[in-house]
Amino acid sequence: MRAGLVQLTSGTDPAENLPTTVAHVREAAARGAELVLTPEVTNIVSSDRAHQARVLTSEAEDITLAALRDEARALGIWLLIGSLALKTDDPDGRFANRSLLISPGGEIAARYNKIHMFDVEISPSERYRESAGYRPGTRAVVADTPLARIGLTICYDLRFPHLYRRLAQAGAQILTVPSAFSPVTGAAHWESLLRARAIETGCFVLAPAQTGAHGPKRATHGHSLAVSPWGEVLADGGTDPGVTLVDLDLAQVEHARQRIPSLDHEREFEGP
Ligand SMILES: O=C(O)CNC(=O)[C@H](CS)NC(=O)CCC(=O)C(=O)O
Numbered sequence: 385m386r387a388g389l390v391q392l393t394s395g396t397d398p399a400e401n402l403p404t405t406v407a408h409v410r411e412a413a414a415r416g417a418e419l420v421l422t423p424e425v426t427n428i429v430s431s432d433r434a435h436q437a438r439v440l441t442s443e444a445e446d447i448t449l450a451a452l453r454d455e456a457r458a459l460g461i462w463l464l465i466g467s468l469a470l471k472t473d474d475p476d477g478r479f480a481n482r483s484l485l486i487s488p489g490g491e492i493a494a495r496y497n498k499i500h501m502f503d504v505e506i507s508p509s510e511r512y513r514e515s516a517g518y519r520p521g522t523r524a525v526v527a528d529t530p531l532a533r534i535g536l537t538i539c540y541d542l543r544f545p546h547l548y549r550r551l552a553q554a555g556a557q558i559l560t561v562p563s564a565f566s567p568v569t570g571a572a573h574w575e576s577l578l579r580a581r582a583i584e585t586g587c588f589v590l591a592p593a594q595t596g597a598h599g600p601k602r603a604t605h606g607h608s609l610a611v612s613p614w615g616e617v618l619a620d621g622g623t624d625p626g627v628t629l630v631d632l633d634l635a636q637v638e639h640a641r642q643r644i645p646s647l648d649h650e651r652e653f654e655g656p
Pocket residue numbers: 424425428429430431481501502512513514539540541543564565566569570
């Protein structure tokens with residue numbers, strides 16, 4: 385099976401971001417990808433909540449979702465929209481950071497709302513408070529497709545290994561980690577964490593990423609990565625926007641788990 389990782393430098397205007405996203409999805413499909421994946425917040429990278437409140441819409445009205453559903457249908461591909469920032473009917477007005485898996489029929493096959501919120505202070509000048517803008521999800525999701533069983537996660541979720549273990553134990557063969565990783569933590573941790581999740585679970589890990597400068601105040605790490613169930617980096621998207629293709633042999637999932645059956649070796653223990 386061939387997958388295509390789309391790497392983007394999304395800006396603050398969903399309508400302006402859309403043509404580039406569509407062009408990359410078409411390129412991935414033209415080059416043989418049956419599963420195409422876009423990064424976290426494909427529709428908008430912005431930390432201005434007032435601006436987001438003006439330009440974001442609900443799922444039913446979202447132009448990015450509508451256009452990408454049309455593309456999936458026209459191209460006959462499975463399309464993981466890594467995430468969209470969407471309005472919800474939550475009383476506190478927070479958005480959803482939602483991953484959507486689209487079938488080749490253009491239908492929404494699965495939805496996953498990001499569970500873990502990036503509320504951190506990396507340095508005095510670099511702070512994030514994701515939970516101020518987004519309501520965290522409360523449900524883990526595995527989607528069955530004819531290509532593979534896919535476990536959906538987003539970005540900072542990557543630091544919570546028990547989520548990935550649960551998805552693998554629920555039968556996932558591919559784990560998706562669409563991201564907008566920070567440059568500092570990306571350089572220090574991104575590849576190691578992705579390889580660790582693949583090794584621990586015996587799953588392929590596919591991580592399409594945002595990259596570069598999103599205006600003057602925000603930058604992301606890039607390096608969309610595909611990792612095999614044995615922990616090998618199969619493809620690295622570098623730092624420019626574009627498409628990275630990778631061929632996956634799903635038999636490697638079984639093979640890696642036979643060599644190291646750690647998923648089956650859990651034991652109950654006492655303490656601490
Ligand atoms: O706010 C948005 O526009 C969309 N959300 C994100 O970009 C989120 C929250 S700021 N980024 C991450 O989770 C990065 C995690 C990370 O970098 C790490 O774990 O080190």
